[in-house]
Amino acid sequence: MTSVTGTSGEDRSDYTRTESVHIRRRSQRLLAGLMHPVRGHLALAAVVLVVSTALRVIGPSLIAYGIDNALPAVIEHADWLPTVGVFLVYALSAIGGAALIGWYVLVAARLTQAVMLDLRTRIFRHTQRLSLEFHESYTSGRIISRQTSDLDSIRELLDGGLNELVSGVLYGGFTLIALLLIDVQSGLILVVMGLPLALLMRWFYRRSQLVYRESRVVSAKVIVKFVETMTGIRAVKAFRTEDRDDREFGELSEDYRAVNMRSMRLFGTFEPGLMAVSAVTLAAVLLWGGMRVSTGALEVGVLLAAVLYVRNFFSPLQEVAMFLNQYQSAAAALEKVSGVLEEEPSVPDPQRPASLPAASGHVRFEDVEFGYGNGRTILPHLSLDIPAGQTIALVGTTGAGKSTLAKLVSRFYDPTRGRITLDGIDLRELSPADLRRAIVMVTQEAYLFSGTVADNIALGKPDATLEQIQAAARAVGADAFIQALPDGYDTDVNKRGGRVSAGQRQLISFARAFLADPAVLILDEATASLDIPSERLVQEALQTLLAERTAIIIAHRLSTVAIADRVLVMEHGEVIEDDTPDALIAGTGKFAQLHAAWRESLV
Numbered sequence: 001m002t003s004v005t006g007t008s009g010e011d012r013s014d015y016t017r018t019e020s021v022h023i024r025r026r027s028q029r030l031l032a033g034l035m036h037p038v039r040g041h042l043a044l045a046a047v048v049l050v051v052s053t054a055l056r057v058i059g060p061s062l063i064a065y066g067i068d069n070a071l072p073a074v075i076e077h078a079d080w081l082p083t084v085g086v087f088l089v090y091a092l093s094a095i096g097g098a099a100l101i102g103w104y105v106l107v108a109a110r111l112t113q114a115v116m117l118d119l120r121t122r123i124f125r126h127t128q129r130l131s132l133e134f135h136e137s138y139t140s141g142r143i144i145s146r147q148t149s150d151l152d153s154i155r156e157l158l159d160g161g162l163n164e165l166v167s168g169v170l171y172g173g174f175t176l177i178a179l180l181l182i183d184v185q186s187g188l189i190l191v192v193m194g195l196p197l198a199l200l201m202r203w204f205y206r207r208s209q210l211v212y213r214e215s216r217v218v219s220a221k222v223i224v225k226f227v228e229t230m231t232g233i234r235a236v237k238a239f240r241t242e243d244r245d246d247r248e249f250g251e252l253s254e255d256y257r258a259v260n261m262r263s264m265r266l267f268g269t270f271e272p273g274l275m276a277v278s279a280v281t282l283a284a285v286l287l288w289g290g291m292r293v294s295t296g297a298l299e300v301g302v303l304l305a306a307v308l309y310v311r312n313f314f315s316p317l318q319e320v321a322m323f324l325n326q327y328q329s330a331a332a333a334l335e336k337v338s339g340v341l342e343e344e345p346s347v348p349d350p351q352r353p354a355s356l357p358a359a360s361g362h363v364r365f366e367d368v369e370f371g372y373g374n375g376r377t378i379l380p381h382l383s384l385d386i387p388a389g390q391t392i393a394l395v396g397t398t399g400a401g402k403s404t405l406a407k408l409v410s411r412f413y414d415p416t417r418g419r420i421t422l423d424g425i426d427l428r429e430l431s432p433a434d435l436r437r438a439i440v441m442v443t444q445e446a447y448l449f450s451g452t453v454a455d456n457i458a459l460g461k462p463d464a465t466l467e468q469i470q471a472a473a474r475a476v477g478a479d480a481f482i483q484a485l486p487d488g489y490d491t492d493v494n495k496r497g498g499r500v501s502a503g504q505r506q507l508i509s510f511a512r513a514f515l516a517d518p519a520v521l522i523l524d525e526a527t528a529s530l531d532i533p534s535e536r537l538v539q540e541a542l543q544t545l546l547a548e549r550t551a552i553i554i555a556h557r558l559s560t561v562a563i564a565d566r567v568l569v570m571e572h573g574e575v576i577e578d579d580t581p582d583a584l585i586a587g588t589g590k591f592a593q594l595h596a597a598w599r600e601s602l603v
């Protein structure tokens, strides 16, 4: 589907008919796409499986032949040839069948692993490529379960369950055919007993599906409660909610136990039921066969073969019933995974990208209207011209739309109406690589990836030398604290001693941005975690670093405004004041009031 909101409620189960058809088609498309590259292997596995199953089914018929024909030949004419023949065919078919099964296991494993590898990388690539809008509505917990538990249930099915299921069904079918061929009347008894068997299987499948679904819901609740408590452990401790959490977790665990008991009870009914049907069938075949043997209408060997076939027919059924569940959960997982994979980025890459190797940094908003998703309009009508090289300070009340404006310039979202251009080129048409090189945003959440401090700074320019990395760090005043870390620039940020403070993280992400050397730099509250001296240091650095760059600085501390060429005051998504800092301070507008209040707070 194209819309983000359309599938963001993916984890529900109350689909309408057309929706379910659509979802089923979607899964089938994904399955077909996954199977296409491995179709050769798939065909091979199918042939190997059919041949090996057929070989397994020969056994009882050979025994019948041995008892009814080969044995009398030995007794009556001392002719050992048929017996030796039976022995050889039996041994060969058993060995051949076993070897083929071994081969099949390998072929199937190779198939499974190829499909899983493909699926795993597809999910990662696709989820990473999707726009921010998707990630905001699709929680990270759900993305994680796509990549972990959903993939696991698909793997479990492919690894073992599907084998059992397909070979069990195939074996049952072949056995029935063999039985019908060797003795039609016993075969008909089995067919008739198929009715109660089918009813029992259907009952079990339906009930277990319900219980299974409930168990998934309850187990998800248990996990969510656990994860939430542990990730919010600071709030838990601060507000002393341990007792309440204990109680709630205890209740959820109790529910989980109860649901599992119900599922066990289901097996407690199903297994004896299956045994009963099997026993009754066997008894009927034996009774009717025995009567015919006594009148000479049936040979003893055939009766023995019929009994063996009936027993073999029932033996895989319990496993088949168990794996129907696994099949069910894998199908559900596939549905969810296919949902993520068919999500289109809401900020698509251009069809024919315009290249801009050296941007000058001239940014224009032309009649831009914007709202998140299908929600209310945040920016009703914005027109703005930022000449190349200008430093803008963007101020305004909380929720005015400052970060929204910054995210639009970075093309994390596209405007609903109008356009935003860089050097006259619509951002939607600009090649993504050039866009990322030209425009860099630094936000308050300075994220550090695992690796060294140097690696983290080099993110902005992967081919940077250590000298360049150090120069960038020096420029923003991060050099001193990095040198003081246990291994300097080679300190692992995840190791003990490599842990840095929030402010230090911001300095690192500043260094990262300066190393990237973009034409347009956006700072959204990027200095919020810095103390006054560090912020002053960054500001001094900014003055030189922003010299020939376009910059949009969003800051609550008005000291930043001092280095700006121009101040924009935003309110309710509109720019209400736009002038040089001095002119605005001298005036009587909103900014003059803010500035006066700020001055007062300083003394």
Ligand SMILES: Nc1ncnc2c1ncn2[C@@H]1O[C@H](COP(=O)(O)OP(=O)(O)OP(=O)(O)O)[C@@H](O)[C@H]1O
Pocket: 136, 372, 375, 378, 396, 397, 398, 399, 400, 401, 402, 403, 404, 405
């Ligand atoms: N991802 C989002 N989805 C939906 N609405 C959003 C989203 N982000 C922000 N908003 C809404 O857009 C409006 C503007 O938010 P924005 O973050 O641009 O404000 P801001 O000026 O940066 O505020 P602050 O000074 O607090 O950072 C707010 O009313 C907010 O509710």
Ligand SMILES: [Mg+2]
Pocket: 402, 403, 404, 524
């Ligand atoms: Mg903001």
